[in-house]
Amino acid sequence: MSSSLLKLDQVEAYIQKFHILQGVSFEVEKGGVTVLLGRNGAGKTTTLRTIMGLNQVGKGTITFNGENIGDLQTHQIANKGIGYVPEDQGVFGDLTVGENMRVAMKKEDEETTRRMEWVLELFPDLKKFWKKPGGALSGGQKQMLAIARAYVNENELLLIDEPSKGLAPIIVDKVTESIEQMKENTTILLVEQNFMMASKIGNQFFIIDDGKTVHKGQMEELKQDKVLMKKYLGIA
């Protein structure tokens, strides 16, 4: 038995008739941050969506805590303890910040309240704009709301898709810092193109290219490996 929390084994997925994922395999161990890297269009978002059951698994298996979740429906997968922050954040624009949180909160027990307080301390803007519609928030605030919404329930794993996308550097720092704090007690699978951010908080990495996992290792090693970075990430 391995200690992996999430395991994808030769996962394939189609979007309409396009064969998008053609063999994605990786394991996320309990604790820490696993980073999925790869160029635009490599299949990172599709991989997260497939884990969430938003795309069907064509072939292969996805196991979470030793249980096959590949055939479950999205809400069932979420209720196993996986929180999802999609690439477009998925903030409900007509609902206020507070209402967005309320939709997300599965329980109203002590633990949830405690997590809510913690996350509001982390993102004071959310508290400040509690009654503002989600659609009226800045990009950075939307990102914070999306992360807070995924964190507020007692999830074991958070899937976060390119949280730095389109944000000003100073906001990226803020988001980076918040993920660093969350990784203390939650396992995180992070898709990130911003190498600075990825290398700062990532422990292990996997590279996806053309819908297949092609490389894996420790983040520390990748920083040294200029050839690999250039080949798959286009970073010189």
Added chain:
Amino acid sequence: MDLIISLTVNGLATGMLIFLLAAGLTLIFGLMSVLNFAHGGLFIWGAYTGVWSFQMTGSFIVGIIVAIITGLLLGLVTERLIIRPVYGNHIQQILITLGFMLVLQEFIKVVFGPDQKAVFPPEILQGSFLVGDIVLIKYRLFIIAVGLLIFIVSSFILKRTRVGLIVRAGVMNKEMVQSLGINIKLVFMLVFMVGAGLAALSGIMHAVYSGVIYAEMGLEFSILAFIVVVIGGMGSFSGSLFAAILVGLAQAFMAYYVPALSLAVNMLLMTVVLIFRPQGLFGKE
């Protein structure tokens, strides 16, 4: 002046009845993009079962309750058997719900007979109030009051309760709602049932309003509801109230001043809205 007030009351009453029918339609569409042409069938079943039990018991309240329960149950069955297999396929939805509409309509004739039936309001709602020179027909005021009450209660639920927030969130982003661990199919079933209940309520109230029921009135009246959903913006609850009142008033005034145009006016309204605001008055692009 009294003519204008009286026409306005007529228009508001008709508008409220259309609203009750359109409210469910618009949420059903907004939440699951389901086009439900069987909605008028739920309306006539509400009308017939409601009127039947009203006439059997002599109690209008019992009639209303029976109509609503019929709507809820029929809504449950319709969602399970007719709608669920055709999620995501508009062509199939149109065909199967139109077909089911006709089945519901013909089945009315089997159960209750093919002839028109006369219906009278309960005694307490017969007659009118006289305010100055203005005659206010009691039953019309009753319809307006019920419509407003339903609007206020539903708005409260949609704005203040978690279930309501989930419904609105689902209209905006279904995938995200599911990703937060919510079974959207269950939410949809609930919305569908409530929508059907409101359609059935509209049916019994309309039956008493028009004084007559016949099987085809569901299809006729639901066309108005579809127009209202398009004008108000698919998925917009407030939009459906606004548009229903607009259509009700347009119809009432046209019927008096330019009777020849009274049917065309709603189509005309819809066309104008579609040209200038294709997403409807309250709809999001």
